[in-house]
Amino acid sequence: MPIFAAPTRDLQFVLHDLLKVSAQDIPGYAELDADFTSAVLEEAGKVASEVLAPLNTVGDTEGCHLENGVVRTPTGFKAAFDQVREGGWTGLDCDPDYGGQGMPYTLGTAVGEIFVSANMAFNMYQGLTHGAYSAIHAHASDELKAIYLPKMVTCEWTGTMNLTEPQAGSDLAAIRTRAQPAGDHYRLFGQKIFITYGDHDFTANTIHMVLARIDGAPPGVKGISLFIVPKVLVNADGSLGLRNDLQCISIEHKLGIHGSPTCVMAYGQKDGAVGYLVGEANRGLEYMFVMMNAARLSVGLEGYSVAERAYQQAAEWARTRVQGKPPGAALAGPAPIAHHPDVKRMLLTMKSQIEAMRALALYAAYQLDLGARHGDEAVRRAAQARGDLLIPVVKGCSTEVGIELTSLGIQVHGGMGFIEETGAAQPYRDVRITTIYEGTTAIQSNDFVGRKIARDQGAAVTALIADVRRELSDLGTDHAGVREACELTLAAVDGLRDAAGHIPPAFAQGPERALAISVPLLRLTGIVLGAWLLTRSAAIAAQRLARGDADRDFLQGKIASARFYVHHVLPQAAALLHTVRHGAASVLETEVVAL
Numbered sequence: 001m002p003i004f005a006a007p008t009r010d011l012q013f014v015l016h017d018l019l020k021v022s023a024q025d026i027p028g029y030a031e032l033d034a035d036f037t038s039a040v041l042e043e044a045g046k047v048a049s050e051v052l053a054p055l056n057t058v059g060d061t062e063g064c065h066l067e068n069g070v071v072r073t074p075t076g077f078k079a080a081f082d083q084v085r086e087g088g089w090t091g092l093d094c095d096p097d098y099g100g101q102g103m104p105y106t107l108g109t110a111v112g113e114i115f116v117s118a119n120m121a122f123n124m125y126q127g128l129t130h131g132a133y134s135a136i137h138a139h140a141s142d143e144l145k146a147i148y149l150p151k152m153v154t155c156e157w158t159g160t161m162n163l164t165e166p167q168a169g170s171d172l173a174a175i176r177t178r179a180q181p182a183g184d185h186y187r188l189f190g191q192k193i194f195i196t197y198g199d200h201d202f203t204a205n206t207i208h209m210v211l212a213r214i215d216g217a218p219p220g221v222k223g224i225s226l227f228i229v230p231k232v233l234v235n236a237d238g239s240l241g242l243r244n245d246l247q248c249i250s251i252e253h254k255l256g257i258h259g260s261p262t263c264v265m266a267y268g269q270k271d272g273a274v275g276y277l278v279g280e281a282n283r284g285l286e287y288m289f290v291m292m293n294a295a296r297l298s299v300g301l302e303g304y305s306v307a308e309r310a311y312q313q314a315a316e317w318a319r320t321r322v323q324g325k326p327p328g329a330a331l332a333g334p335a336p337i338a339h340h341p342d343v344k345r346m347l348l349t350m351k352s353q354i355e356a357m358r359a360l361a362l363y364a365a366y367q368l369d370l371g372a373r374h375g376d377e378a379v380r381r382a383a384q385a386r387g388d389l390l391i392p393v394v395k396g397c398s399t400e401v402g403i404e405l406t407s408l409g410i411q412v413h414g415g416m417g418f419i420e421e422t423g424a425a426q427p428y429r430d431v432r433i434t435t436i437y438e439g440t441t442a443i444q445s446n447d448f449v450g451r452k453i454a455r456d457q458g459a460a461v462t463a464l465i466a467d468v469r470r471e472l473s474d475l476g477t478d479h480a481g482v483r484e485a486c487e488l489t490l491a492a493v494d495g496l497r498d499a500a501g502h503i504p505p506a507f508a509q510g511p512e513r514a515l516a517i518s519v520p521l522l523r524l525t526g527i528v529l530g531a532w533l534l535t536r537s538a539a540i541a542a543q544r545l546a547r548g549d550a551d552r553d554f555l556q557g558k559i560a561s562a563r564f565y566v567h568h569v570l571p572q573a574a575a576l577l578h579t580v581r582h583g584a585a586s587v588l589e590t591e592v593v594a595l
């Protein structure tokens with residue numbers, strides 16, 4: 001069975017050396033000292049490696065089954081769910097008014113990585129419940145909040161997100177599910193597809209967040225409303241009542257995440273599913289964006305978390321598989337493949353990019369915490385804008401990188417990587433969905449260039465680039481390797497500034513000019529920001545080493561990651577910059593379907 005050990009030292013390094021969380025003047029952050037976060041992460045790591053990781057292969061091989069209208073999850077999943085729930089892990093960063101622990105989102109994100117690495121398919125109920133919680137918390141009436149939130153915070157009831165219909169995937173304007181007014185509630189009729197954990201055997205109730213059109217609503221996105229539709233209706237005293245008119249009518253057979261049920265949901269096969277309007281009518285998509293933002297960051301986290309698992313498996317394989325005598329190595333005779341230069345290159349490609357994406361995701365989560373909690377309104381507003389800017393970058397880049405790195409994980413294993421029993425193929429299959437759901441990479445990139453750059457005339461991205469530049473210029477390090485990384489990164493940051501500067505005028509000439517190069521710009525942004533965070537990490541590591549810190553191997557690893565990244569990953573930024581500057585015309589002038 002593939003091993004998994006939570007990367008708690010790496011997470012602690014990002015939280016305390018890079019973000020310096022406990023030194024920040026943000027409500028809730030003072031508690032996050034190194035001892036406290038270490039205890040939380042170690043405990044999460046124990047649950048992950050002892051309970052969740054062993055079920056990863058079980059979920060993959062057994063999958064889910066629909067039996068007599070009820071979804072059965074793989075053997076052991078329900079017991080693991082109970083253990084995670086009873087451990088209080090589900091409400092870590094939720095509002096204490098509804099039973100949550102009120103911890104910062106940054107800590108929730110660090111814990112989330114550990115659980116996802118151990119078993120992505122299992123953990124998906126948590127990401128969706130958290131998203132549903134966020135939408136209800138932000139927009140529902142106090143009455144609805146009081147009924148649903150306490151049970152969702154503890155995961156006594158889980159949540160889902162029902163957007164997709166057969167004709168409405170990326171284009172949610174095409175949604176047809178109908179909502180008929182019926183007094184203080186609505187009756188819903190329609191079909192939703194691909195609904196993650198739409199049904200399961202974990203809990204007595206599931207709270208579906210459903211997008212639908214109220215009869216007579218305007219066409220397009222301006223006529224979509226958001227509803228709470230419980231699987232089982234809730235009585236006035238909070239007890240469970242009648243079964244609602246909704247059902248999982250089939251589950252999908254998929255490439256990966258077999259342990260997560262992907263359901264076709266039928267609403268209103270009889271007299272209509274009872275639903276409660278969230279907020280105002282016709283503002284559903286806007287509300288759903290709250291949920292999608294949280295969910296997009298969680299999916300970005302899936303990209304590097306699954307890659308971390310694949311990296312651990314590949315590194316272990318490379319340490320034990322003996323093959324040939326590596327040229328130049330001081331070993332007599334055949335040696336483990338980890339000594340071959342190209343295997344080292346593959347492992348460093350994995351390690352450095354996982355570290356870059358982890359740092360970027362936690363930095364984005366930290367901005368969202370600042371945006372929600374800081375005492376100064378101007379700081380709050382700027383941080384929220386930066387967090388919003390970074391969400392599509394984390395989601396789009398980390399998931400694309402996740403696919404590349406899990407593929408490399410197979411390559412390190414050679415032929416045995418292609419054979420299921422080694423477990424190297426599962427991360428590759430599991431992570432493949434992450435560039436598709438919660439908005440494909442193209443949808444993230446369109447959001448990035450349209451809403452996040454063109455709409456404010458590049459203000460948020462320019463402010464970020466200026467801060468990054470200033471920090472790198474002030475880095476002041478004596479370490480030659482770190483200085484070189486810093487210079488190469490600074491040059492790439494200037495390229496990013498140039499590339500981002502193209503977007504507002506291109507958009508003004510015609511959005512298609514920006515959309516034709518939006519994915520290359522997103523990748524360029526992720527690569528350059530990754531270099532910034534790794535270079536900062538390397539500078540911190542060099543300082544600690546100069547002070548005689550005993551954690552030498554770990555800290556030298558941080559410098560090695562940055563040095564490798566600036567020579568093997570960062571050079572891609574120059575090619576992407578060329579594409580951003582010159583690549584739009586070749587797309588727009590060509591009608592591929594006519595070729």
Ligand SMILES: Cc1cc2nc3c(=O)[nH]c(=O)nc-3n(C[C@H](O)[C@H](O)[C@H](O)COP(=O)(O)OP(=O)(O)OC[C@H]3O[C@@H](n4cnc5c(N)ncnc54)[C@H](O)[C@@H]3O)c2cc1C
Pocket residue numbers: 161162163164168169170171193194195196197254262433436437438439440441442443446
């Ligand atoms: C396993 C799984 C779980 C899922 N879970 C959920 C869930 O819990 N809830 C839920 O509501 N949905 C869920 N989904 C649905 C998922 O969010 C959609 O599949 C996704 O949004 C893409 O929509 P689509 O499949 O219709 O693809 P399409 O929209 O048909 O896209 C096909 C291709 O066209 C491109 N494209 C489409 N429009 C544009 C555009 N405007 N600009 C540029 N390119 C474009 C896309 O990038 C993609 O490459 C899930 C899907 C899967 C497979």
